[in-house]
Amino acid sequence: MSASDHLSETSDDVLGPNTLDDEDEWKDIEPEDFGTSFVSFGGNTKFSNLKDFLQDAKENHGVDLLGLKSRHGLETYGMIKLINYAREQVGQGLFRPDASPETFLEGDRYMKPFMDDDALLYSIDDILDVANQIAHSSANEPSNGRMSDEDIQELLKQNDQLREQVKYYRNAYQEAYLENLDLKERKGREPKEHSTAPGHNGEQPKRKDHDTHYFSSYDHSDIHETMLRDSVRTDAYRDFIYENKNLFVGKVVLDVGCGSGILSLFCARAGAAKVIAVDNSSIINKAREIVYVNGLSDTIQCLSGKIEELILPVKQVDIIVSEWMGYCLMYEAMLDSVLWARDRYLAPDGLMIPSHATLRVSLFADDEEIADKVAYWSSVYGFDMSCMLARAYDEVEIRTVRPKAVPSRSEVILQLPLHTIRKDELTFNGVDFVLEAERDIDQLHGFVIHFDIAFAASREHDIQEAKVTFSTGPSGRETHWQQALALIDTSAAKATSLKRGERVSGCLGVRKGDEKSRDLEVTMNWRIRSATAHSEATSQQSWWMH
Numbered sequence: 402m403s404a405s406d407h408l409s410e411t412s413d414d415v416l417g418p419n420t421l422d423d424e425d426e427w428k429d430i431e432p433e434d435f436g437t438s439f440v441s442f443g444g445n446t447k448f449s450n451l452k453d454f455l456q457d458a459k460e461n462h463g464v465d466l467l468g469l470k471s472r473h474g475l476e477t478y479g480m481i482k483l484i485n486y487a488r489e490q491v492g493q494g495l496f497r498p499d500a501s502p503e504t505f506l507e508g509d510r511y512m513k514p515f516m517d518d519d520a521l522l523y524s525i526d527d528i529l530d531v532a533n534q535i536a537h538s539s540a541n542e543p544s545n546g547r548m549s550d551e552d553i554q555e556l557l558k559q560n561d562q563l564r565e566q567v568k569y570y571r572n573a574y575q576e577a578y579l580e581n582l583d584l585k586e587r588k589g590r591e592p593k594e595h596s597t598a599p600g601h602n603g604e605q606p607k608r609k610d611h612d613t614h615y616f617s618s619y620d621h622s623d624i625h626e627t628m629l630r631d632s633v634r635t636d637a638y639r640d641f642i643y644e645n646k647n648l649f650v651g652k653v654v655l656d657v658g659c660g661s662g663i664l665s666l667f668c669a670r671a672g673a674a675k676v677i678a679v680d681n682s683s684i685i686n687k688a689r690e691i692v693y694v695n696g697l698s699d700t701i702q703c704l705s706g707k708i709e710e711l712i713l714p715v716k717q718v719d720i721i722v723s724e725w726m727g728y729c730l731m732y733e734a735m736l737d738s739v740l741w742a743r744d745r746y747l748a749p750d751g752l753m754i755p756s757h758a759t760l761r762v763s764l765f766a767d768d769e770e771i772a773d774k775v776a777y778w779s780s781v782y783g784f785d786m787s788c789m790l791a792r793a794y795d796e797v798e799i800r801t802v803r804p805k806a807v808p809s810r811s812e813v814i815l816q817l818p819l820h821t822i823r824k825d826e827l828t829f830n831g832v833d834f835v836l837e838a839e840r841d842i843d844q845l846h847g848f849v850i851h852f853d854i855a856f857a858a859s860r861e862h863d864i865q866e867a868k869v870t871f872s873t874g875p876s877g878r879e880t881h882w883q884q885a886l887a888l889i890d891t892s893a894a895k896a897t898s899l900k901r902g903e904r905v906s907g908c909l910g911v912r913k914g915d916e917k918s919r920d921l922e923v924t925m926n927w928r929i930r931s932a933t934a935h936s937e938a939t940s941q942q943s944w945w946m947h
Contacts, residue, residue, distance in 0.1 A: 439520050439645065442491040451527055458487075463497025466528060473502055478623050478932045480525045482511035489515050508799060509728075510947060556792050625716065629663060631881040635873050636723065641754065641856040641869040642667040642722075648752065648858060649673045652719035655710050655746060657739050658747060662688035662701070664722050669700040677715070679708050708742045718746050722754040728799050729885040730760050730852040731827060731911060732921045732946045736817075740824050746809045753819040756857040757864040760815040762834055762909055763849045765886060766842040766899075767806035795888035797923055797944045802849050802875040802884045808899070809836045811851070811874060814909055820860045831908035831926070838899040845897050849875060850885040850924065887944045905929050921946040 438447040439454040442462040448454040458464040464487045470480060486505035487548035488500035492515070498504075505511050514522055521528075629635055642649065642664075648873055658667045659678035660782045665688070668676050670699030678688055678701055704711055727733035743753060774793065778786045812834040817827075851874045855867035873882045899905070913920065923946070928939040 421696045439524070440489060440516065441801045444492070444516075451524060454521070455528070458634075462487075462491050464491065464500070469500050472526070473506075475802070476623065477525050478512070479506060479529065482506055483511065484519070484521055485511040485515040488519075494862050510796075513947065518722065528821060544598045551708055567767045627881050628724070629661065633880045635663065636855065637666055637869055637871045638722070638754075639667050641670050641858075644869070645858050646671045649720065653677070653715055653717075654722060655679070655713070655718040657723040657741060657742050658725060658735055659688055659703070660684055660724075662691050662703070664724065665692070665701050666695060666697065669697045669896070670720060673700065673720075675715070676799070677713055677718070678703045679707065679711060681707045708738050713746060717748045718751065719748055720754060721747055726758065726852065726854065726882065728882055729797060729850050729911075729921060729923070729946060730758060731816075736827060737824055739819075740822070743819075750860070752858075752860055754856060756819050756860070756862070757821065757855040757867065758817040759813055759853040759855075759864070761851055761853065762813040762814050762818070762836070762846060763807050763811040763851075763875075764836050764838065764842075764887075764905060765802065765806055765847040765849045765901075766808050766811040766845055767803065768843060768846075770803075770806065771844075771846050794888055794892075794942075795851075795945060797921075797946045798886045798888065799883050800886055801879055801887060804876045807849055807875050808838050808840050808842050809905075811849075812836055814850075815911075816864070818864075828912045830910045830912075831924075832910070833906070833908050835904055837904045838901055842899045842902050844891075845889065845929070847886055847888040847901060850887065850923070851875070852882075885923075885946070887925065887942075889940070890899065890942060893940075893942070895938050899929065903929070 438449055439451060440447055441454065441457050442464055446457065448457065455466055458466060459468075466480075466483065466487075469475065469483060473479065475483060480503045483500065487498060487500070489511075571947055572935045649668055651674045654665070654668045654676045656662075656668070656676060656678045659665050659680045660682075661684060662678055665676045665678040678685075678692075680688065680703075685703055685705045692698055692701045692703060702714065704713070721739065723734040723735075723739045725739045727735060743751075747753070775790065776788075777787045814832050814834060827906065851872070853870065853872045853874070855864045856869040857864070857867040859866075871877070871880075873880050873884065875884055905927055907925055910924040912922050912924075922943060924941075924943045926939070926941045930937045
């Protein structure tokens with residue numbers, strides 16, 4: 402029996418803890434004052450007023466958020482990074498920390514909240530509003546310091562507009578739930594199982610989410626636009642789904658980490674009987690709206706929450722589709738959740754999309770790039786900042802590597818057959834590799850890690866039978882994943898040249914961080930045997946992805 406046969410046995414109304422059985426309860430869904438407080442950059446003062454916080458930040462800590470926003474043209478992502486960077490720097494005792502764009506905008510390091518439950522990160526739009534109000538009042542405030550009648554009328558007009566927007570979205574939200582849950586028909590019924598699994602004592606379990614920053618990083622549209630614009634990624638999913646519609650017609654599909662819902666939309670258009678789209682970030686609200694606007698609410702059901710904490714409205718599904726891949730393939734550990742969903746919900750003959758992933762490593766040598774990096778930090782506006790180079794050797798750098806900087810073929814480190822691989826196989830202490838130099842290089846500077854993805858039309862097919870594939874390697878079309886670059890610390894490892902045909906043999910390991918399960922540590926041992934010098938150099942190094 403396929404999962405689609407179970408549809409008649411289960412109820413479509415199991416959505417989650419937000420399930421309402423009485424329309425009157427909608428009156429409770431109103432904006433509330435939760436006593437938001439903004440912790441100062443110094444960490445010793447709380448402000449209930451955003452303007453007071455911004456003034457304190459500027460006067461007492463040298464962090465002019467409004468000025469930096471205007472100067473650098475920062476949008477939502479840039480402001481998040483700036484706030485986290487400023488908290489880190491001020492926390493280290495710095496007054497007026499350097500806030501040039503290169504200090505915090507590059508990479509994703511400062512997308513992680515520096516402080517738990519930082520209300521400031523949820524108030525980016527308010528900061529922009531304050532900036533606009535200040536600009537407006539500066540230009541129009543009368544000389545006596547009092548607002549003019551025109552300013553008062555303008556503020557009242559804006560207030561009325563905001564009230565209308567709140568009313569509109571409240572009604573739209575109510576309408577969406579009424580349509581999905583058919584509350585009018587079910588009015589007065591006893592509530593059924595909610596989709597968040599209760600604890601043993603019947604209470605909802607407390608989430609000790611140290612990974613909350615991970616889900617909140619997907620709340621904003623910017624990151625979803627980046628992924629959707631990655632045509633290598635999105636086209637691969639679309640092509641496989643549309644070219645294999647026979648696999649989807651009449652089937653039940655689970656989309657884990659649906660984001661904006663694009664994969665669910667593909668599956669629905671391909672003929673799926675039902676698509677269950679799950680995401681634990683607030684982007685799920687946009688996904689619901691997108692589904693509704695495109696007339697697919699009868700097919701796609703959007704659920705908010707972690708897949709491990711939800712009870713789906715079906716006993717099993719025919720297909721699981723997910724774009725779970727992170728930098729270096731396994732960063733963010735989303736695959737753990739996908740495998741959990743597979744073991745819990747996928748039918749015995751069900752299909753995983755994608756079906757295979759491959760982690761690869763190759764050599765990196767780029768004299769020009771390294772010389773430029775060293776030269777830059779040696780004189781930044783005339784100041785020696787070479788100590789900053791140490792950070793480059795501690796962390797994996799996500800960047801686009803030029804094909805000419807890769808003097809070897811890539812070697813397979815790990816094969817991931819998604820239908821059978823176990824969670825414990827995703828952490829490994831060491832996989833042997835041998836990389837052969839295809840040209841002479843003056844010095845080995847590091848290692849490049851990338852991954853390939855394959856979509857097979859049957860769980861019985863191996864990776865060679867997949868007709869839709871893509872690679873994130875240096876020689877392929879660029880993707881938003883780019884490549885992971887692990888630079889060798891030449892102060893600890895002896896600089897080594899390579900002749901064509903000489904080999905680097907080693908062992909690569911990957912494990913999750915102890916405290917934050919979505920962090921990743923990459924370790925490597927390698928040795929280079931010189932045929933000309935009849936010598937052998939052995940080295941070891943670790944890198945983190947935070």
